[in-house]
Amino acid sequence: MRTGVLILPEKRWAESAPTWRTMDELGYDSLWTYDHLSWRDLQDGPWFSTFPVLAAAAGVTRTATLGTLVTSPNFRHPVGAAKDAIALDDISGGRFVLGIGTGSVGAGDSNVLAQETLSRRERTERFEEFVHLTDRLLRDPVTTYTGTHFSAYESRMIPGCVQRPRLPMAIAATGPRGLALAARHGQAWVTTGPTDWARGFTPEECLEAVAAQVVALREACERAGRDAAELDRIFVVTDPAGDFLSSPDAYLKMAERYAQAGITHLVLHAPREEGVYAADPESLHRIAAEALPVAREM
Structure with missing residues (x-):
């Protein structure tokens, strides 16, 4: 089991840089940030552009993988996203992973380019096209493509x-068409657990939902003629999953349960002072010291 940390891009770099450097020095396997223009309840607060933040992070880290969770078609075009990703891959010395998702309707920036809200089907079709074209752009020196959305x-x-x-x-x-994309194009698959958070979930229900998604991913890989073991299976820990940060022992117990469910990579949110993801700022230090070596053996 690998362990990563997600750091919101909400602080000026002079204040944020020590966090990125410290998480890398503590031995976390991966460091991520959201790719939005603004985000949910924090939309009226500071929020910096993802790719420049990750480029700066590449300069203060040495070993951790860096990535977006996730880049989406809400305001990105595959050409610009691919060009930025190639630059980050170079700046980081080959440590960059491009996370891609459909783009949440409620994240805060889904209508920033147009007031129209796409249907679920339209967003899925746009997502498929985004992934297909980005794959080509990242592989080929020159690409010409004409699609419905890009x-x-x-x-x-x-x-x-x-x-x-x-x-x-x-x-x-999490849906069939998205899982088919992951099976065909992904080196990793990402879930945040249940898709309808508003309903309310217990930690046990969250685990069950993730386990079911892993099974569906394996079935999608079988249909694509691919071994699901080739994909890093990432769970971005959300509130319904339970308290992973209360102690190293609590983290290991949860990590073991998710490893048994088929997850290979847990991503924890860096503690904030207040509001969403508020937690003890020293929790990740304790987990790094006492839990990471054990978790890696799961």
Whole structure:
């Protein structure tokens, strides 16, 4: 079991840099941030652009994988996203993972480019096209493509990715069509657990939902003729999952249960002072010291 940390891009870099550096030095396997223009209840507060933040993070870290959780078509075009991703792959020395998702309607920026709200089917179709085109852009020096939602004409991606044949993509998905995309294009799969959080879930129900999603992913991989073991299976820990941060022992107990469910990578939110994801700021230090070596053996 690998362990990552998600750091919100809400602080000026002079204040945020020590957190990225420290999490890397503590030995966390991966460091991530959200790719939004603004986000939910924090939409009227500070929020910085994801790719420049990750480029700066690459300069103060040495070993952790860096990535987006997740880039989406809500306000990104595959050409720009791929070009930025290639640059980050180079700046980080081949430590970048591009997380991609459909784009949440309620995240805060789904209508920033147009007031129209797409249906679930339209968002899924746009997502499929985004993934297909991004895959091509990251592999090929020059790409021409015409689709329903995106087009590219002689789009040059030279010199290409440091990681070959291209940098990894982590596909966030829970439905059949999204899981099929993960099976076909992903080097990793991402879930945040139950899709309808508003209903309210116990930690046990959250675990059951994730386990069912893992089974569905394996079935999608079988249909695609692929071994699901090839994919890193990432669970971004959310409130319904329970308290992972209360102690190293609590983290290990939860990590063991999710490992048994088929998850290979847990991502914890860096504690904030107040509001969403508020927690003891020292919790990740204790987990790193006492739990990470044990978790890696799961």
